[in-house]
Amino acid sequence: MSNRYESAKEMYAAIGVDTDAAIKKLKDIPVSLHCWQGDDVTGFDHDGPLTGGIQTTGNYPGKARTPDELMADMDKVMSLCPGTKKLNVHACYAIFEPGEFVDRDKLEPKHFAKWVEFAKKNNVGIDFNPTFFSHPNMKDGLTLSSPDEDVRKFWVEHGKACVRISQYFAEETGMPCVMNIWIGDGFKDVPADRMGPRMRYKQSVEEILSEPYDRNLVKPCVESKVFGIGVESYTAGSAEFSLTFAATHEGCLPLMDNGHYHPTEVVSDKIPALLTFFPEIALHITRPIRWDSDHVLLFDDEPREMAKEIVRCDALDRVYMALDYFDASINRISAWTVGFRSWQKAMLNALCTPHDKLKKMQDDGDFTELMVVQEGLKTMPFGDVWAKYCETCGVAGDESWFEDVKKYEADVLSKRA
């Protein structure tokens, strides 16, 4: 193993890449691990169906049913993945005392104390998301953009409660909390008014962000979307709406989910465009197959290109990275792990790319050589650098981690009825 790494290191050094430095750098970059892969976006505050235009498919046994099960599963995933993790929690994952319940507009930090305890135990930060779906107070599919003032106010109060909870997370963990606002509000068929819902959505987010918070601790974002299931004709929070909102509201970040654009658009190209203007941006990283299907992230072309853009823009400290996918058709621990490890691979690969040399070729107009060299990079011994990175992080560099998952499935998951 070490011979293979030494040999790979020499080959990378010959093209101007310091693999030791790449490994050292990646270890400290936080990536947010989404709690909702573990239970198919169900949460703990309701018994109803998943709504809001999103859907999980599959019925693989062993999904987490309680906070303890979900956290045990996340512990297992984190133990199999290299790098620095952060937790990503949705408001519907509030943890109540036995017999206790409050609705989303009344949520308090105490309902997330167990998440803080879990984060502290793992020495990780927490990102947060108000949950504007899977709730009876979505009226005609609308929340923050609802023309019903009582409905709209309910959801504004939910957003404000989430700002307070985000501040609590940041204060408790000592790490900033990215608070992402995404709504599935929209219409199945041709609307009669496209601007009204957007005016109300704008007003609602402004009201939410009027809740006092420390801008160094809470990083509010708005996430756009192109369409959802049952919401095919119109979504209030479109790309133009969300990007313009962030651009015109100091301290609010644009969040791009690479499943939330038309299929021929690529977020890799949008990253440098936004970094040209915004001090900080946020990402949801997923694998859309023909639509926003939220397949498990793989180490394939678009994540590789996205990671390269973050690294070559020298923006690892300006981009908040979070995973967002959910597959209920396969072992969920494995799904989580494959996705997290894939993004780590994409980033390590990006850190092992001689960007300065490639940029010079572009600027000098050497496009023939640029193509030749970029193709050559694809067969560099990246696997040996990856294995070394995993070894320094104390996790398996090959797929032997799956043995652990199979054992966990036999000992733990299969016992869940």
Ligand SMILES: [Mn+2]
């Ligand atoms: Mn997303």
